[in-house]
Amino acid sequence: MTTAGKRALITGIQGFTGRYMAAELKAYGYEVSGLGSQPSDEAGYHQIDLADGLGLHALLATLQPDFVVHLAALAFVGHGTPEAFYQVNLIGTRNLLDAIANCGKTPSCVLLASSANVYGNTSSGLLDETTVPAPANDYAVSKLAMEYMANLWRDRLPLVIARPFNYTGVGQAENFLLPKIVSHFRRKAERIELGNLDVWRDFSDVRALVKAYRGLLEAKPIGHTVNVSSGNVHSLREVIAMCERLSGRKIVVEVNPAFVRENEVKTLCGDNSRLKSLVAGWQAPPLEETLNWMLAAE
Template sequence: MSIAGKRALITGIQGFTGRYMAAELQASGYEVMGLGSQPSAEPGYFQVDLADGPALRKLLANIQPDVVIHLAALAFVGHGAADAFYRVNLIGTRHLLEAIAACGKVPDCVLLASSANVYGNASAGLLSEATPPAPANDYAVSKLAMEYMANLWRERLPILITRPFNYTGVGQADSFLLPKIVTHFRQRAAKIQLGNLDVSRDFSDVRAVVTAYRGLIEARPSGQTVNVSSGKSHSLREVIAMCSALTGHPLEVEVNPAFVRANEVKILCGDNTRLCELVKGWQTPNLEETLSWMLSAE
């Protein structure tokens, strides 16, 4: 497929992932447009709330994108207002699909970013797309509900669902665990409070995640659900050791019982076989490389 002049619409373009996604697509020759809920003077940006169905329909009718990458979401699992997850992640996505379907042009691909959180805490080990979902919080339930709702549009739109596992990089908020740890090392803090140090999670690099998304919209595996993961897991204890080795700074860790979750799965790791079949040669930097990039960022 020729990419020259293809028009891509990214929702949540001003977010952590959205900025990297825009740069990735622009570097590949796409004309990139974006929408979000906050004001911005950036060219090609439109301030539209996903709650505003009529405004979305008007915008999509004007833009008529060739591909849509839907990243806009209420993403932080610790967010307090449960209703907001459903308003943004479920109802907002429905409004978007409605607007795309009514815009007068069927895109080549509509990528919806879901979350590996849909697998919940029920299954340990290497999780494939066939692992039964068992969401354990409102954020995860809202994402799984979004997936089911999107199934209603599969006859009309070429929908692809991704389930990214944890990923990180420069610019991610300190409310997320790895940026919090990196910030403590960058500030050469004496100590940090964390939860269970022996849980292992699958961490990818945001730069590799957006490469995966671009590869998927070009492969166009409509109707599929695809894990985006490194296929390796690291414990927080290992992350601390890596940062310590990279910086030469010792950091004392205090385990705060308030941060320890009951029945937490020890190891969560994503099987990325399907992704690697669809996007040939895809890989993510090893975690040490990503942490080094974050630790040395200006």
């Protein structure tokens, strides 16, 4: 597929994932523009709130993108107010889809980033896209509601829904678990407070994730929902042990009951066979490689 001159719009372009997504698409010849809620003087950037329906309509009519990657979301599960998840993740996405559908040009593909959190507390084996959703917190419910709402646009827009499992990398905020752990090792802390150490998670590398998203834009499996996952799980105990090995330092782990979440999902492992069938050669690097990159970063 030739991408020269293809215009891609990334919502949430200034976020952790958005910056990597922009770099990935630019590297493959896309003209990238972005939306976000914070001010910035970066070229091709437009400050707009997803709550601003009229503003989105006017902006999309001007931009008329060939591809859209919708990353803008309220993502931190421990965020204070439940209403905010629904305002941003559900209503904000509805406003965006309405603006795209009425911009005067139908894009080739619109990728919506949902979340593997929609699967909830299901812990038996690999979770594939047919696993019945059972969201266990407001963030997950807002993402599943977004997926259902997006179905209303399926006859008008070429939608693909991605369900990423946990992913991490350099630049992710320290209120996420792996960056918090890495940061303690980088600053040579002697102890760390964590919640439940016996949760098992499927961790991908953000660099592999954005390759998956680009691959999906180009494969255009319209109407499909696709897991993005490594297919491997590691407990937090294992993550600590890897960091100890890589850094040559030991750390004392203290379990803080305040950090043990109610409704904690015990095991989340994603079946990525659909993704691999759509994006030739895609794979996630071993978690140790990602942690080493994070530990060594400037």
